[in-house]
Amino acid sequence: MTTAEIRVTLPDGSERRLPAGSTAGDLARAIGPGLAKAALAARVNGEVRDLARPLPDGASVAILTDKDPAALDVLRHSSAHVLATAVRQLFPHAKIGFGPAIEDGFYYDFEVPRPFTPEDLQAIEGKMAEVVAADHPFVREEVDRAAAKRRFVDDPLKLERIDDLASDEVISVYTDGPFVDLCRGPHLPGTGRVKHFKLLHAAGAYWRGDERRQMLQRIYGTAWFTKDDLEGYLRRLEEAKKRDHRLIGKALDLYSIQEDVGPGMIFWHPRGAMLNFQLRRFIEDIILARGYELVYTPHVTREQLFRRSGHLPLYAENQFPAMGAGEGEAEDVRYRVKPMNCPMHILVYASQQRSYRDLPIRLAEIANVYRNERSGTLHGMLRVRGLTMDDAHIFLREDQIEQEIFELLDIVELVMGKTFGLDYRLDLATRPAKKLGDDAMWDVAERGLEQALKRRGASYRLDQGGGAFYGPKIDIKFNDAIGREWQGATIQLDFQLPERFQLEYTGADNAPHRPVMIHRAIFGTIERFVGFLIEHFAGAFPLWLSPEQVRVLPIADAQLEAARGVAAALQAAGLRARVDERSETLNYRVRDGEVMKVPYLAVVGQREADAGTVAVRVRGAGKKQVVLPLAELVERLTEEVRTRSLVSSV
RNA sequence: GCCACCGUAGCUCAGUGGUAGAGCUCUCGAUUCGUAAUCGAGUGGUCGUCGGUUCAAAUCCGACCGGUGGCUCCA
Numbered sequence: 001m002t003t004a005e006i007r008v009t010l011p012d013g014s015e016r017r018l019p020a021g022s023t024a025g026d027l028a029r030a031i032g033p034g035l036a037k038a039a040l041a042a043r044v045n046g047e048v049r050d051l052a053r054p055l056p057d058g059a060s061v062a063i064l065t066d067k068d069p070a071a072l073d074v075l076r077h078s079s080a081h082v083l084a085t086a087v088r089q090l091f092p093h094a095k096i097g098f099g100p101a102i103e104d105g106f107y108y109d110f111e112v113p114r115p116f117t118p119e120d121l122q123a124i125e126g127k128m129a130e131v132v133a134a135d136h137p138f139v140r141e142e143v144d145r146a147a148a149k150r151r152f153v154d155d156p157l158k159l160e161r162i163d164d165l166a167s168d169e170v171i172s173v174y175t176d177g178p179f180v181d182l183c184r185g186p187h188l189p190g191t192g193r194v195k196h197f198k199l200l201h202a203a204g205a206y207w208r209g210d211e212r213r214q215m216l217q218r219i220y221g222t223a224w225f226t227k228d229d230l231e232g233y234l235r236r237l238e239e240a241k242k243r244d245h246r247l248i249g250k251a252l253d254l255y256s257i258q259e260d261v262g263p264g265m266i267f268w269h270p271r272g273a274m275l276n277f278q279l280r281r282f283i284e285d286i287i288l289a290r291g292y293e294l295v296y297t298p299h300v301t302r303e304q305l306f307r308r309s310g311h312l313p314l315y316a317e318n319q320f321p322a323m324g325a326g327e328g329e330a331e332d333v334r335y336r337v338k339p340m341n342c343p344m345h346i347l348v349y350a351s352q353q354r355s356y357r358d359l360p361i362r363l364a365e366i367a368n369v370y371r372n373e374r375s376g377t378l379h380g381m382l383r384v385r386g387l388t389m390d391d392a393h394i395f396l397r398e399d400q401i402e403q404e405i406f407e408l409l410d411i412v413e414l415v416m417g418k419t420f421g422l423d424y425r426l427d428l429a430t431r432p433a434k435k436l437g438d439d440a441m442w443d444v445a446e447r448g449l450e451q452a453l454k455r456r457g458a459s460y461r462l463d464q465g466g467g468a469f470y471g472p473k474i475d476i477k478f479n480d481a482i483g484r485e486w487q488g489a490t491i492q493l494d495f496q497l498p499e500r501f502q503l504e505y506t507g508a509d510n511a512p513h514r515p516v517m518i519h520r521a522i523f524g525t526i527e528r529f530v531g532f533l534i535e536h537f538a539g540a541f542p543l544w545l546s547p548e549q550v551r552v553l554p555i556a557d558a559q560l561e562a563a564r565g566v567a568a569a570l571q572a573a574g575l576r577a578r579v580d581e582r583s584e585t586l587n588y589r590v591r592d593g594e595v596m597k598v599p600y601l602a603v604v605g606q607r608e609a610d611a612g613t614v615a616v617r618v619r620g621a622g623k624k625q626v627v628l629p630l631a632e633l634v635e636r637l638t639e640e641v642r643t644r645s646l647v648s649s650v
Numbered sequence: 651g652c653c654a655c656c657g658u659a660g661c662u663c664a665g666u667g668g669u670a671g672a673g674c675u676c677u678c679g680a681u682u683c684g685u686a687a688u689c690g691a692g693u694g695g696u697c698g699u700c701g702g703u704u705c706a707a708a709u710c711c712g713a714c715c716g717g718u719g720g721c722u723c724c725a
Contacts, residue, residue: 115653117654118654200719201655201720202653202655202720203720204720204721205653205720205722206652206653209722210722211652211721215652215721216653217653220720246718257717259715262716263717317723318724371724371725373724374652374722374723375716376651376721376722377722377724379718382725383725387725487724487725489725523725527725528725553685554682555682555683555685556682557682558682583681583682584683584688585681585682585687585688586682587685587687588688589685590685590687591686591687592687593685593686595686595687601685615685623686625685
């Protein structure tokens with residue numbers, strides 16, 4: 001039998017015949033010179049591969065150009081190799097780790113005697129340009145294990161990786177000019193295709209992400225197909241910096257962190273405190289209307305409570321150390337600040353006998369808890385040690401799980417989607433390998449979560465094995481305006497704590513039963529949520545949230561009394577308004593109001609004072625003002641607040 | 651916690667071995683102004699802390715505290 005020809009199917013469904021042994025690159029050339037020039041890689045039977053690899057007979061093949069998102073990953077991975085090529089030339093003794101493509105860029109890990117300096121990065125970037133100019137082809141070879149080990153005899157990290165490869169795995173190495181790497185690929189045809197890149201920063205990173213292993217030096221970079229894309233990306237990074245809640249938080253006097261008190265502890269200044277207060281009111285109104293009951297519980301407890309809950313051995317690392325026994329107390333009575341509220345709420349549940357008719361019982365508390373987070377993880381308001389959870393624990397029967405989750409998802413949508421207009425994603429995290437409780441229980445729980453998600457028509461990502469050891473959960477993640485992902489709300493089922501605390505309710509059969517418990521937070525924590533909102537709105541909060549809603553500006557002192565009257569009328573309607581009485585020019589005061597992101601500046605000159613109107617300047621709208629009778633302004637703004645509108649009503 | 655970098659007035663920053671600076675903020679005075687910074691004057695810092703080197707340290711070295719970017723961990 002001769003196999004002089006192979007047939008492949010193109011994305012448009014057409015078939016092409018090629019000589020046996022033809023590569024994807026050959027196919028591109030056969031189709032046309034334009035495509036041959038633009039071709040970067042190929043998708044063969046769904047898998048992205050090098051152009052230089054021979055095509056199997058009967059394959060469906062798509063030639064990838066820079067228009068294809070998958071090609072970006074190939075570019076970035078190849079950029080990582082270019083980086084390593086350059087580093088090896090400048091630092092011949094650098095041991096190489098991993099160098100993958102990541103979102104928006106790539107990195108490569110090196111083991112070097114001393115960390116890279118900013119000057120090193122510059123030199124490396126220069127050397128990379130030479131590697132690109134040389135346009136070394138990326139050459140793939142498949143080798144056996146022994147050959148691979150010989151190739152990387154001087155690279156212990158690669159040797160370790162080889163040892164971890166499954167016995168049936170194909171081992172491939174890629175060469176570009178002087179550099180050889182153990183790598184699955186795929187790559188661009190040559191280093192010359194890496195044109196628009198920039199090294200961003202260097203940082204330490206544990207080998208294989210394991211903090212017990214040595215720390216490697218990681219270099220991060222970004223790479224794009226066009227100059228515009230690269231510049232656009234760098235511009236976005238700059239924009240992101242301007243939205244940083246730590247900068248805006250300072251500029252708008254929202255909060256501070258004081259070294260005297262300690263890292264990760266938020267001081268809510270009056271303006272920030274108003275955001276906090278409004279969010280509390282908002283969420284409390286919502287949950288009180290949905291059958292929740294508020295509780296308040298102590299911040300400090302005998303240590304034994306967390307021993308019983310099982311937290312202490314596991315969670316001690318994240319708890320502040322115990323406080324000693326008080327005067328006259330037994331030596332062994334030690335106290336802990338609480339890092340979470342669940343055991344407290346459980347004690348409220350357990351304080352009396354419960355009937356199946358009472359369930360679900362929903363105990364909510366917006367509570368401050370303290371967690372001794374590792375110092376390196378702290379980050380503005382987004383990661384703190386003193387945190388305010390909008391916490392609740394729901395005690396319910398197994399048959400109520402689906403409906404309760406359904407209602408929780410409804411609250412999430414009401415808050416995140418309807419009120420703030422946020423895009424968020426749902427992750428369903430299922431049973432991990434190390435788990436407590438029998439499979440039947442997990443089946444019920446996971447099915448309940450899944451059914452609820454389906455019933456809501458919500459799209460969600462399955463995080464197989466990502467659940468907590470005590471139960472599956474739904475995590476709500478959202479992207480901020482600049483694309484970073486955060487975890488906010490979380491809905492966790494728990495079979496463990498009811499067990500440990502021997503919780504019971506009396507069923508219709510007059511026998512004791514064990515309830516299931518749901519831990520849930522909608523904002524997650526007020527700190528993180530406010531930090532996120534600051535960045536999302538870049539400090540320009542919707543009216544209902546704005547710490548200062550209206551600033552009244554008399555044009556001159558002659559209108560001071562009229563301005564005070566306007567402010568008083570607004571205040572009487574429940575709006576947060578004040579008069580800027582400073583003896584500064586109008587320009588100065590307008591600028592200050594804009595800089596402070598006050599939604600409305602109500603200018604009162606003689607014309608307005610005489611007519612009983614105000615000239616309203618809308619935040620961000622520039623000179624374009626709207627003159628309204630005072631009563632109408634009050635009406636519009638109170639309505640804007642009532643509806644929690646995201647757009648101006650003026 | 652680990653790696654690197656950073657820490658000067660309330661804020662943003664200049665000052666690299668020889669007597670601590672600017673702008674803004676704040677206070678006072680003048681100005682009373684029609685939509686993004688009016689003019690003048692003044693207050694304000696043992697240069698993160700402690701120790702070391704030096705005739706001399708904001709500047710060089712060390713430790714600690716705090717911050718930034720990553721890693722690990724996580725709401």
